[in-house]
Amino acid sequence: MSKEQERDTEDVEGENSVEGIPGEPEGFYDPGGDGMYDEERFEQFREDRQRWEEETLEPWLENHPEREERFESLSGYERKRLYTPEDVEDLDYEEDLGWPGEPPFTRGAYPTMYRGRRWTRRQIAGFETAEETNERYKYLLDQGQTGLSTDFDHPTLTGYDSDDDHSEGEVGRIGVAIDTLADFEDLFEDIPLDEVSTSMTINSPAPIMLAFYVALADERGVDREKLRGTIQNSIFKEFIAQKTYALPPRPNIEIVKDVIEFCTEEVPNWYWANVSGYHTREAGATAAQEAAFTLAQGMGYVECGLERGLDPDDFAPRMSFFYVSQSDFFEEIAKFRAVRRIWARVMNERYDAESDAARRMRYHVQTAGESLTAKEPMVNIVRTTTQALAAVLGGCQSLHTNGYDEALSIPSEDAMRLALRTQQVLGYETGIADSIDPLGGSYQVEAMTSEMEERVLDYLADVEELGEGSMKEGMLRGIETGYFEQEIVDSSYEWEQRRAAGEIKKVGVNCFQQDDTDEEVDLFTADPATEQRQLDRLATVKDERDEEAVEAALAGLQQAVDEGENIMPHLVEAAKAYATEGEMMGILREKYGTYDDPGVF
């Protein structure tokens, strides 16, 4: 038995506490310590640090200048030379870090994290028609994917049918085209709704997609309580970043309230919102802006539930979050740890949530599409790998890794396979999933986590001020006044200038450029016949449906809209009658109007 094996055996028997190594062997050195944080010892430490700077560092710097005057993170925050116990002097273990699965969840949302179950590998898919996407789903499930995720095309995202004038050239392009329940029947063919969890990336028309899903479950006799999944339904960020809005902000928020209420009462295991920062960051925000604006939105939605008289301990456990993992490794890890901590505090202190479930922030992460380059696309696999690593070390619940070809196109099957393989290698070959929060306690990571928290709290205070105490109102006014857009556009322009100046490096683009590196990659090519196929499909459904039933269901929806009732049950009825998405959205558009982006730049 090797020495290591001997030690391991002792570990199993529980005898190997720090003080309790049998016989106190005279080792290389005594691993036990007295702790860094008693006053006297700390003072001594401070003096020693000063000594190091004077005796070792400064003479060295005279002959070996550092690469930069000021080191900056991707978001432009100063990065220190060295992080030491002095940087975490104020950190209180119990208060600020705590234990995995307990508030403030800094060390992880769950007690065993990936030792119990690894993160969900949830690759998004959606293109062309429901049939093609269904094939991709089955392929991904066969490859070991554990959850489904859907991207919709622009007409679906903005509430237009495929045969609408707005849709020309866009049907099935960046996601799957959905018009009626018939498309959902195809999309989920041979996929048991009570066994998979399904995430749908859609916002303003989210209630309609949820209605299609619930209608499909009813049709198949699957109990609504067994449905698991998420609709993004993160409408605030549509106005500040993603820009696939359909209705104006204020009426849309009323519809979000309908969804919260309906889900809480009817589909209790469904996540009614996936509060998204991803798009805000991709639009050019900094890490702190991404985190802060997302938390502010989450608080806005909590206030929506409260306004419907719901108890946060009932509805808040069914909201999740969504962040990007960008290229600055430690900045991202700090962000992930900080948002968990802030949410746990806010939910309790501000909204009186008491249960751990309501205070626990769960989130999905996607690697940064923005960071990918069109030049030398295979190098993107490396970028995606480090971003995925940061997501896992930060403690995500699910992860999407981008395809290497996404600066050019929606991903090919080969690109998606490699992206999924990346996660599998991280999860199964590296050992990073075997201990909880492995970077917890790192001076740098803890200091950066606390710094991120402070930056985020500053922004939250701004939003609160805008809303005169209400975060929901702060979000709405921030949208109406262009506050969020201006913040983001300033950051994105600054970022672009830093990149142009070479301060932000992109290998192969602004450093280490090579000529003749045009790697030929096989891109996904959109089938030009898709649009026509979907148009034919829609025409057939319209032809075959019972028009009287459609009219009756739409009249029910109209009445609910006019009388201010919850529209969700009526959307489900309209879905079952094969009313189209555009017909349902049409009623809402007629009532509430549309929205013009202020176009701040």
Next chain:
Amino acid sequence: MSTRRDTDIDSIEGADTVRVLVGKPGLDGHDRGAKVVARAFRDAGFEVIYSGLRNSPEAIVQTAIQEDVDVVGLSILSGAHDTLVPKTMELLEDAGMTDVLFLVGGTIPDADAKELREQGVDRVFGPDTDINDIVDYVRREVLE
């Protein structure tokens, strides 16, 4: 905004006579690139008109006529460039605006970019483009 860099965009002499329309046709909401480019043009001193989102090719060409622009730049990241670009170009031709410098930016695969150029697009700027290169290109084409 932090310190000025050497690479920051300087105001170009005579630029204020040049009118540039930055347009977002179709349903695509990816406006980061369009806004960054619009701002770079503004910093360079051009007169910039930004269309905002969700414009039909007809609306963009209408604006181009009304504002009597010298440059039209479309930003498209939705894959719908093969429909939206030819349509816009056709409408510009119908309106007799054959002199405008016509640019396209976004996620345009090389093969498609080649095709667009053959159809008459003056320049296609793909991902990874340096904003200074775009400004410089317009300066050369319009002011020299």
